[in-house]
Amino acid sequence: MGTPFVRGGNPASDANLSIIRAPGRRSGERSAQRPGVTVDSSKAKTSLEALKISLRQLRWKEFPFGRRLPCDIYWHGVSFHDNNIFSGQVNKFPGMMETVRKITLSRAMRTMQDLFPLEYNFYPRSWILPEELPLFVSEFRRMKDSDPSWKPTFIVKPDGGCQGDGIYLIKDPSDIRLTGSIQSRPAVLQEYICKPLLVDKLKFDIRLYVLLKSLEPLEIYIAKDGLSRFCTEPYQEPTLKNLHQVFMHLTNYSLNIHSGNFIHSDSVNTGSKRTFSSILCRLSSRGADVKKLWSDIISLVIKTIIALTPELKVYYQSDIPAGKPGPTCFQILGFDILLMKNLKPMLLEVNANPSMRIEHEQELSPGVFENVPSPVDEEVKVAVIRDTLRLVDPQKKKRKDTQCRSLEQVRDASEELPDAGLVARSEPDVHRSAEAALPSLCLKQVFPKYAKQFSYLRLVDRVAALFIRFLGVKGTTKLGPTGFRTFIRNCKLSNSNFSMAAVDILYIDITRRWNNMGIDHKESGMCLQAFVEAFFCLAQRKYKSLPLHEQVSSLIELCECRLAALRGKRLVCPREPCQAEGLHLAPAAPALLTHTDTASKFADYRNHRN
Numbered sequence: 002m003g004t005p006f007v008r009g010g011n012p013a014s015d016a017n018l019s020i021i022r023a024p025g026r027r028s029g030e031r032s033a034q035r036p037g038v039t040v041d042s043s044k045a046k047t048s049l050e051a052l053k054i055s056l057r058q059l060r061w062k063e064f065p066f067g068r069r070l071p072c073d074i075y076w077h078g079v080s081f082h083d084n085n086i087f088s089g090q091v092n093k094f095p096g097m098m099e100t101v102r103k104i105t106l107s108r109a110m111r112t113m114q115d116l117f118p119l120e121y122n123f124y125p126r127s128w129i130l131p132e133e134l135p136l137f138v139s140e141f142r143r144m145k146d147s148d149p150s151w152k153p154t155f156i157v158k159p160d161g162g163c164q165g166d167g168i169y170l171i172k173d174p175s176d177i178r179l180t181g182s183i184q185s186r187p188a189v190l191q192e193y194i195c196k197p198l199l200v201d202k203l204k205f206d207i208r209l210y211v212l213l214k215s216l217e218p219l220e221i222y223i224a225k226d227g228l229s230r231f232c233t234e235p236y237q238e239p240t241l242k243n244l245h246q247v248f249m250h251l252t253n254y255s256l257n258i259h260s261g262n263f264i265h266s267d268s269v270n271t272g273s274k275r276t277f278s279s280i281l282c283r284l285s286s287r288g289a290d291v292k293k294l295w296s297d298i299i300s301l302v303i304k305t306i307i308a309l310t311p312e313l314k315v316y317y318q319s320d321i322p323a324g325k326p327g328p329t330c331f332q333i334l335g336f337d338i339l340l341m342k343n344l345k346p347m348l349l350e351v352n353a354n355p356s357m358r359i360e361h362e363q364e365l366s367p368g369v370f371e372n373v374p375s376p377v378d379e380e381v382k383v384a385v386i387r388d389t390l391r392l393v394d395p396q397k398k399k400r401k402d403t404q405c406r407s408l409e410q411v412r413d414a415s416e417e418l419p420d421a422g423l424v425a426r427s428e429p430d431v432h433r434s435a436e437a438a439l440p441s442l443c444l445k446q447v448f449p450k451y452a453k454q455f456s457y458l459r460l461v462d463r464v465a466a467l468f469i470r471f472l473g474v475k476g477t478t479k480l481g482p483t484g485f486r487t488f489i490r491n492c493k494l495s496n497s498n499f500s501m502a503a504v505d506i507l508y509i510d511i512t513r514r515w516n517n518m519g520i521d522h523k524e525s526g527m528c529l530q531a532f533v534e535a536f537f538c539l540a541q542r543k544y545k546s547l548p549l550h551e552q553v554s555s556l557i558e559l560c561e562c563r564l565a566a567l568r569g570k571r572l573v574c575p576r577e578p579c580q581a582e583g584l585h586l587a588p589a590a591p592a593l594l595t596h597t598d599t600a601s602k603f604a605d606y607r608n609h610r611n
């Protein structure tokens with residue numbers, strides 16, 4: 002049982018811990034010379050408890066109050082910028098919070114849906130309010146006119162909101178609350194998934210933990226287990242009468258905990274929060290194809306990260322410019338996924354800071370709370386943190402490098418591969434024994450493992466590479482007019498039909514529109530999404546008759562070839578007819594990870610739009 006406290010005075014908070022810090026030497030400094038990985042946990046916030054357990058299991062050295070010397074790893078509770086770090090590794094990417102905000106995520110998914118509608122049909126059709134309200138109303142009217150029996154439901158989610166804050170359901174565009182808040186706090190309006198899979202008659206969602214271990218090269222891991230968070234009122238399809246019942250429609254733990262029906266359980270397969278594996282067992286015993294479900298989830302995760310990487314790379318180069326000292330980054334993301342009745346996984350949102358708390362609050366008397374351990378949270382979250390650390394272990398990397406070097410030396414000496422056991426025996430005993438005592442990794446690598454099947458989707462990544470190349474001044478995230486002109490000139494995209502004056506007009510039109518609706522007003526210039534829109538415009542102009550993804554991939558190839566030629570490198574073009582402006586067709590969709598198209602009515606919407 003935990004210690005009683007008054008809300009706001011968390012015993013694990015940095016402020017309380019700093020009271021017991023000895024003056025003079027910082028805690029843990031004395032043992033700094035001992036071998037082992039060093040971790041600065043001074044900014045870990047609510048993930049501190051789970052981190053501490055993980056570090057104990059790994060026998061790594063924790064610095065709870067920071068350290069004068071650099072640490073190997075910095076564990077931040079909120080953002081990359083929690084500390085000024087110039088070396089080692091940080092558990093956050095710069096710009097991740099901005100990139101996964103509801104509106105930014107919806108925009109990124111929209112771009113991918115425009116390019117690859119079938120591959121990205123796991124994200125509900127979304128509109129951004131207030132700017133796309135007229136578009137939504139007209140599409141709604143058109144659908145209604147063509148099918149009067151159509152009775153959809155939509156969910157409105159304020160941008161930057163979390164824990165169900167400000168969310169409501171509507172049946173008609175006239176129900177959107179337009180007064181005040183929507184102007185100051187934009188929102189995402191989304192198709193509501195009316196037929197979720199139910200367990201014990203309750204709606205639930207899945208919180209899956211995903212490790213983005215590296216951006217370049219892309220490395221993604223998925224935790225084999227996650228959490229299922231349950232509603233606390235039996236589910237009914239939305240009607241005007243039950244639209245307001247949050248305990249029936251919203252699965253947020255932070256909301257349902259206030260329901261009298263919420264069940265705290267010590268078991269992982271009962272109660273209002275369970276492990277995802279317990280749900281899978283149950284589905285499997287009912288004959289569901291759990292293997293296919295996992296395969297669909299893996300596909301969803303990889304495609305979502307592919308949609309996010311272009312924006313992340315722009316932030317990354319701005320905060321950690323190539324060639325300057327800086328840390329490397331990794332990050333645990335929380336994917337919120339809803340299973341439809343037919344077991345198709347749908348992405349609801351991505352959390353940059355998924356809760357890593359392993360206890361919950363219990364109210365002892367009015368205003369006095371106690372932290373009580375939550376076995377379900379502990380089982381899942383400690384494994385995720387511990388195994389993330391194992392994967393980014395800097396000493397393992399050093400050992401690997403040493404192994405490679407010794408392998409090379411042996412190979413140089415004898416031209417024969419040494420006995421693998423020889424290399425293993427050279428590892429320090431302390432690492433081997435700590436590692437041997439641990440369970441097998443709970444994180445499974447999915448990228449680059451399945452890279453071949455998904456690389457054709459990484460078109461916007463290549464557009465972002467062009468954007469970054471012309472950004473010019475280090476530390477910026479927006480392209481100035483000169484940068485854009487240089488891009489057009491170097492790629493030889495202007496001609497008699499498309500003068501440099503027309504280029505300037507294109508730049509001004511698109512940039513102004515994006516800056517008017519953008520959240521980030523700090524910097525002037527063209528943001529990545531605006532550049533992507535301009536690029537798509539140019540591609541459509543040049544390769545009129547093709548599907549959008551072929552237009553875009555053709556223009557990318559053309560630009561890449563012309564830039565390579567300009568660099569004067571004797572680079573063999575990946576596809577031959579660069580000068581002839583020939584086309585490169587994207588390969589067929591992957592066979593392994595296909596899923597059935599639910600043929601949602603909104604597929605028609607998209608066709609109309611395109």
Ligand code: ADP
Nearest residue numbers: 125162163164165166192193194251252253350
């Ligand atoms: P928040 O960040 O505030 O938790 P979410 O996007 O996760 O916002 O939405 C909160 C909850 O609303 C989800 O956990 C889910 O139960 C429900 N929800 C969100 N979007 C949809 C949707 N498109 N269809 C059905 N339910 C949804």
